[in-house]
Amino acid sequence: MFEFASLLTLAQSASSDAAFGIFGIIMLLVGISFFGLWLWSLIHCIKNKQLSDNNRIIGIVLIVLLGLLGSLIYLFLPREA
Secondary structure (H helix, E strand, C coil), rough: CHHHHHHHHHHHHHHHHHHHHHHHEEEHHHHHHHHHHHCCCCCCCCCCCCCCCHHHHHHHHHHHCHHHHHHHHHCCCCCCC
16 A cells, blocks of 8 residues: 555656656757867868968867867957958
């Protein structure tokens, strides 16, 4: 025979599993977005013909070593004319 406390614990467990599932999906989408930005900035840096060889190497090193922060730095740094 179930007691009210055990039934309440079961209901709380089910609701926390559902909340974690939604949170997990959101975090997965955020992670995929960050990886996409990182990959895009790396490819853009490699193919950018406006960058000198030294600036291209610095950009690649920044992006690879610093990850998302390096991608954001590359994105907001001024470009050569």
